[in-house]
Amino acid sequence: MTRSLGPTDFAAPIHDRWFADYVTGAQYEYGHLDVDEEEILRFAKEFDPQPIHTDPGFALHGPFGGIIASGWHTAGLAMRLLADHYLSRAASLASPGVDELRWQVPLRPGDRVHLRATVLDTRLSRSKPDRGMVVTQVELLNQDGGVPIAFRAMNLLAVRPGRRSPAGSA
Amino acid sequence: MTRSLGPTDFAAPIHDRWFADYVTGAQYEYGHLDVDEEEILRFAKEFDPQPIHTDPGFALHGPFGGIIASGWHTAGLAMRLLADHYLSRAASLASPGVDELRWQVPLRPGDRVHLRATVLDTRLSRSKPDRGMVVTQVELLNQDGGVPIAFRAMNLLAVRPGRRSPAGSA
Numbered sequence: 001m002t003r004s005l006g007p008t009d010f011a012a013p014i015h016d017r018w019f020a021d022y023v024t025g026a027q028y029e030y031g032h033l034d035v036d037e038e039e040i041l042r043f044a045k046e047f048d049p050q051p052i053h054t055d056p057g058f059a060l061h062g063p064f065g066g067i068i069a070s071g072w073h074t075a076g077l078a079m080r081l082l083a084d085h086y087l088s089r090a091a092s093l094a095s096p097g098v099d100e101l102r103w104q105v106p107l108r109p110g111d112r113v114h115l116r117a118t119v120l121d122t123r124l125s126r127s128k129p130d131r132g133m134v135v136t137q138v139e140l141l142n143q144d145g146g147v148p149i150a151f152r153a154m155n156l157l158a159v160r161p162g163r164r165s166p167a168g169s170a
Numbered sequence: 171m172t173r174s175l176g177p178t179d180f181a182a183p184i185h186d187r188w189f190a191d192y193v194t195g196a197q198y199e200y201g202h203l204d205v206d207e208e209e210i211l212r213f214a215k216e217f218d219p220q221p222i223h224t225d226p227g228f229a230l231h232g233p234f235g236g237i238i239a240s241g242w243h244t245a246g247l248a249m250r251l252l253a254d255h256y257l258s259r260a261a262s263l264a265s266p267g268v269d270e271l272r273w274q275v276p277l278r279p280g281d282r283v284h285l286r287a288t289v290l291d292t293r294l295s296r297s298k299p300d301r302g303m304v305v306t307q308v309e310l311l312n313q314d315g316g317v318p319i320a321f322r323a324m325n326l327l328a329v330r331p332g333r334r335s336p337a338g339s340a
Contacts, residue, residue, distance in 0.1 A: 047246035050253050050262060063263055071265060072246050076217035079242050083220050092220060093233055095241060095273060101321075102267035151271075 002084060005029040005114055009085075017088035018160035019132040022119050030085040031114025033077055035069065040109055043073040068106035074149040075101070078140045081115035082153075086136075091158040093131060098138075098151040105146035112143045120152065124159070131158050172254060175199040175284055179255075187258035188330035189302040192289050200255040201284025203247055205239065210279055213243040238276035244319040245271070248310045251285035252323075256306075261328040263301060268308075268321040275316035282313045290322065294329070301328050 006029035012021040037056070044053030048070035051058040059067040107113070116139045124132040134157050139150045176199035182191040207226070214223030218240035221228040229237040277283070286309045294302040304327050309320045 043246075046250070048249045048253050050257065050259070052262075070249065071267075072242065072249050075245065076213075076242050079218045079240065080216070083218050087220065089221070092222075097241075097270070097272035099271070100267070100269060101271060103265060 002031055002033060002081060004085065005031050014085065014087075015089050018091045019122065019124070019134065019157040020160065021088070022122050022134040022136075022157065024119050024122055027116065027118045028086060029114055029116050030081045032112045033081065033114070035077070035107060035109060035111045035113065037067060037109035040067060040069045040073065040107075043076070044070045047072055064106050064108075066108060068108055069148075071103045071149065074103065074107045074140060075151075077107075077113060078115060078138055078149055078151075081140075082117065082138065085115070086117045087155060088157060091160075093156040093158055095153065095155050098153045101149065101151035102147075103149055105142065105148055107140075107142070107148040111148070113140050113148060115140055125156075129159070131156055133157075172201055172203060172251060172284075174255065175201050176286075184255065184257075185259050188261045189292065189294070189304065189327040190330065191258070192292050192304040192306075192327065194289050194292055197286065197288045198256060199284055199286050200251045202282045203251065203284070205247070205277060205279060205281045205283065207237060207279035210237060210239045210243065210277075213246070214240045217242055234276050234278075236278060238278055239318075241273045241319065244273065244277045244310060245321075247277075247283060248285060248308055248319055248321075251310075252287065252308065255285070256287045257325060258327060261330075263326040263328055265323065265325050268323045271319065271321035272317075273319055275312065275318055277310075277312070277318040281318070283310050283318060285310055295326075299329070301326055303327075 010017055041054055052062050053070045056067045118137040120137050121135040122132055134155045136153045138153050140148050142148055180187055222232050223240045226237045288307040290307050291305040292302055304325045306323045308323050310318050312318055
């Protein structure tokens with residue numbers, strides 16, 4: 001069971017959290033997830049069967065001196081923490097994509113990771129004022145402060161029903 | 171079993187393919203993969219448990235009129251085709267990341283997808299002339315020509331041993 005790790009969390013619970021609850025500059029941390037070799041192998045065999053991810057013997061003599069997780073597995077772990085703690089379960093409409101995804105250090109068996117999510121920007125839609133875009137810097141950190149994955153996420157979130165915009169609430 | 175779908179494939183087999191075998195402008199297609207609801211639910215329950223991905227009843231009344239795959243599942247399917255057909259099993263050293271990842275249309279149960287990989291750029295490393303960066307536009311296409319995911323991938327690939335650079339071979 002993962003939990004908030006930072007000095008603050010959202011005031012609004014995840015089931016009643018809306019566009020205006022995401023405020024530029026806010027930063028949240030959630031975790032931890034522990035990663036083992038079995039799950040690294042299982043993911044890689046299904047989605048990324050390169051020997052650096054699937055063959056511990058091969059990987060031992062490879063550039064990382066051992067098996068490392070598929071970068072897309074690492075992305076999945078970040079997503080799990082985002083879904084469990086950060087992204088509203090009421091208001092999340094869609095994501096058009098992410099930018100500048102970087103795998104800065106490998107994720108290895110035995111690593112313990114946590115999520116840092118920083119709200120970079122929020123923009124109410126001009127054409128559809130019932131929703132807005134939230135831009136988030138997402139980082140997964142390991143036990144040494146290394147960053148197995150970082151990316152800038154875009155998420156379309158609904159405005160709280162009955163409010164046309166954060167400034168227009170009654 | 172997926173296979174090459176395009177008019178051409180690499181001349182070099184995937185086990186003996188090196189940096190110089192990736193040529194700017196070359197385009198390859200591989201497939202198909204069929205996607206079913208069970209695997210969409212299974213991935214989402216592990217990595218992206220938002221109801222739009224895990225709860226068919228909820229999703230029916232959501233913005234997409236039915237369940238859609240996690241965007242990270244879609245990324246995993248693109249990776250599977252890259253690993254099976256495009257990325258060298260001899261020369262692939264690492265990936266620093268991807269840029270401009272976009273989920274243009276949802277991926278739904280029953281969809282059949284294939285991969286299109288276009289070599290955008292290749293650059294031999296100046297500091298380490300035994301390797302180079304290959305930049306690839308990756309697109310997963312569905313049966314209607316829609317693009318469930320596209321991204322620009324960076325991959326570090328080794329030069330064929332014994333050659334310092336493509337121009338410097340003996």
